[in-house]
Amino acid sequence: MTEILILINPNSGTHQLSELVSAADALSRSTSLCRIDTEVVQSVEHSQELTAAAAAKGYYAVVVIGGDGTANTVGSVLSGTDTALGIVPAGSGNGVARHIGMSMDIKKALRQILLSKVYDIDTLRVNGSFCLGVAGTGFEAAVAQSFSMKKKRGLISYSTVAITEFFKYTPSRIHLDIDGQTINRTPFTVAFANSSQWGNDFKIAPDASMTSGSMKLVIISDIDQISVMPCVYGLISGNINTIPNCETINASRVRIEKPGISYHIDGEPMPPQDSLEVEIRPSSLKILSPKKRAF
Template sequence: MSKIPDIRFIINPTSGTKSKVDVAARIKLHLNHQKYSHEIVYTAYAGHAPDLAREAAEQGCSIVVAVGGDGTVNEVARGLLNTDTAMAILPKGSGNGLARHLLVPMDLEGALRVLNEGHISSIDSGSINGHPFVTTAGIGFDAYISSVFAGNKKRGLQSYVELVLKEVRTYKHLPVKASINGSVLDTDCYVMAFANAAQYGNNAYIAPEADIQDGLLDVCLVRRLDLIKALNLSYSMLTNQLAHSDSAEYFKTKHVQVETEEPMMYHADGEYMGKTATFDVHIQPLSLKVVTPQISQR
């Protein structure tokens, strides 16, 4: 039987389609081969990466590297939760939310330097109706935008903001009942975001004070939103000031339950998950090991 490699790179060949970079060649050039043995595998379909990551963990790989965008990172993380195998990231997506939160460099050479250093920490993850997430989940408008953005040929922050400002004119808030920290909140809801990390991606901050190791979710509630508030909200997100915005309220909690009068859309790490009228969201403390340049060991 051949020796299990130290690192398995899982590459999503559809991420970063505009990039002409040969990722395998960069890995060969910049990985510390005296320190690590490695293999490269490619996803063949959506939902393939969790199986590839889980298999690597079961075989005893030390590190699995997600090479792609937020969707690839989510899938790899799902396969590694509560294992001894750490996840590293080579960011190749349009948002790169977790990579940015962890201060992983956006260039492949820089990200590979972080991998070569091999500093491993543990971070929290979240779960919404049984679907794991590592950065954010949410119900309402941001989930609706996720569903529309998934079919948008244009990616990146500018396209996202343009879409928000277009759709905000017609999307309506809905009444919800949320159980948070032992209290029941009957409220209007335009957006309720459940943040483990500070940002959606592209340095658009939904919860600037979120700590990915504190065992708590930062719940961001936007009750109502018109065009003027949407403009102010977008500016606040892009300038890392949302925690001080008049448009948003924040709660820190381990567990949230939400009931709605009619089914609402929801997402996990930007992936549209569908509609339902009940939501159960909770934190899973220090459930994922990651390779990072900046989070202290725990």
């Protein structure tokens, strides 16, 4: 019988743990097509151990009920295995889940899992670490760092942090090597996009595909209190790549040399480094999606 493991992150987003457990249990009782095991994870290490064990036993999928950070943790273990990643969005932004077509309703998303198709998708390697959706440096890294220290999650809390950081952040000059070609910029933010959005339908790379074999390098520059409004509208409307302040470049490998560079991976802040190297890893992870075609 097909086996699925559901991992619940009790610290993701604003949902109550009892609500998430109840939804997972209801799904398990509703189907005889597969056996569903459910675990509440206690730590990153715990989720990694449970995921590795499920993959070793040949489970069909490990489904996370959580946010992009939880999906990253589980996806990093499943990469290169035959066990698929499933995502039921319960985080603050849920960027990858939105990109692959998952409902934002927990119960509906769980039902989607049973009807989903397995796709082979690309991932990113960022300074040797796994990235599922979007990594970045500049303003977005500053926001990720500040948001990580907030106890309250959700869109309102994130927006408050972003507004505060907007008035504090000062861009600096960087040197980028893009597939062997060199450019210099003073960017407000730089995104390395495997999927289309940061989360909450803020689309930093609306044309990004997780099955294209390349990433979208998005560089946004010259942002001030006036030009930020068209930029925000572009993120919401999915037209950010049409504004003059935005460059979008297809790339396989990008390297930035800058001492003490800050960056994030799937919204999680990382320790500053003296350089940042990002490369695409084609068809390196299996994922469940309700979409009818590659995305």
